[in-house]
Amino acid sequence: MGLIEFFKKKPAAEEAPPPAPETPELTAYSGMRVETTGFDGRLLFVAKLMNLRGDQAELHQYSETTLSQDQEPLRARIRGYHDHERKAVYMEGTISPLPHRIWKVEELTVTKIGNDRAFFRLDTDLEASATSFSGLNAGERACRLLNISVGGARIRSEYSYQAGDKFMLKAQLLENREPSAIFCQVLRVIEREGAANEYGCQFLELNTADQDRITENIFTAQRKKRNGRF
DSSP: OOOOHHHSSOOOOOOOOOOOOOOOOOOOOOTEEEEEEEEEEEEEEEEEEEETOOOOOOOOEOOSSOOOOTTTEEEEEEEEEETTTTEEEEEEEEEEETTTTEEEEEEEEEEEEETTTTTTTTTEEEEEEEOOOOOGGGGGEEEEEEOSSEEEEEEEEESSOTTTTTTEEEEEESTTTTEEEEEEEEEEEETTSOOOEEEEEEEOOOHHHHHHHHHHHHHHHHHHHHHOOO
């Protein structure tokens, strides 16, 4: 058999199948704090994602909401933050009310995973104070709270701090609530030419209850700000 006949009889190579479209890896987990909004952009409530099972879960609400317990099933966007991977998890699902401020979630899907460090971050410009308790830095000094999140804050101060400095940050996010006092450590110094420096701070020694309280206050202030009542 000649070479021509040999190649004629050789079966054609099978084409490789097209690669499957990439889908976001499900990194949501029970206990994740989430912000729930309507598809119209309306803030609904803050909750914890609990009892995650496949495409179903529960939202245990711990902030106020304008929704009624008679609410019909509603399509919602659910944004959480992965504490370990430091990534935002964007989800969608249908929510419906259950007793005791719990919402059932069905058809839950992850739509995007992002490096969103601004999760639950509220931009502010509030009077605040930073109190150091030891060394030459001891004492209370005025500062401005520029923004705050569950994990930290950015302040502006005429006083010079160094990375690693620790102090108690005190500020009042809402007029009708007690001021928050949170132990902080300076992570980075942001130098501003011709103006006071800014400092990125990490919160220290926060337990789950403290984190929940900060999240709720941020959410309430954020909603009031969007409604023009901040």
